[in-house]
Amino acid sequence: MKLSGGVEWALHCCVVLSGVTVPVPAAKLAEFHDVSPTYLAKQLQSMSRAGLVRSVQGQAGGYVLTRSADSITVLDVVDAVDGGEPAFHCTEIRQRGPLATPVEKCVKPCAIARAMAAADRAWREALRASTIADLARDVNEDAGRDVMIGVRGWLGVPAGHPLPLHATR
């Protein structure tokens, strides 16, 4: 089982976007994380299609989160980038072979598919329990300092923007 590598990049980008006060160009996000701008552009587009980020046009343009970081879950980002398909796909093996169960008798999903779906729900529930704001807090706690001060400095964010764009709560 493997998630798209873009999930890691996208989550890191969301953490950065949660801590800055101005739109951040895609090229800057790629440079900051030292990742391929082309591949990162795809993750940003996926997140934009899912309504998690939006692109602000203009000279000071770039990406911003569309809502506060505590209302974007890790699951939102994973689903946006990885597609949200369950890991297990039931091909209805029970309806095949010499003792096949007739389709009209397959009222419930197959017992095996149910067990796999329960695990999928547990996985999604765990990802839903964690938000971008949680990740940003943990990143700061790990570093023992406000990492975003350095990020804002590197991005050249002007003074007078003390709050993240979407920290409206």
Add this chain to the structure above:
Amino acid sequence: MKLSGGVEWALHCCVVLSGVTVPVPAAKLAEFHDVSPTYLAKQLQSMSRAGLVRSVQGQAGGYVLTRSADSITVLDVVDAVDGGEPAFHCTEIRQRGPLATPVEKCVKPCAIARAMAAADRAWREALRASTIADLARDVNEDAGRDVMIGVRGWLGVPAGHPLPLHATR
């Protein structure tokens, strides 16, 4: 995120093996499930390497479970066939770029990797909570009858073998 399609086949095979009293040839398992014998052979080999099934040689040879169905979890089978790697792979993005965290300061796993690992644990825990015996019971309940009677009949299992080989508990 996607699991190997072999997981479904392997779980169905384990359910069948839990309900019969004699070794079942790989070709019979493939025929019963109407799946490719070549591809199924790979899943059976993976399960054999993981110690879940073993191959009995001889004219009446085939595969048997190595232990009782209530001591083989769905996770055991998934790990055997899919490899057991976590879905998320951390590439230590925090150690890259202009504000890279020095490696010696990365004492804990990255906050993002921790969130993903928590979800992985939840997924594995759910799969560990379900055994092949549970699946077999659910298959019977869904069908409203002992499906294994039909399976044993189709396999031509001789009389006088009332109990599964490994139902020793």
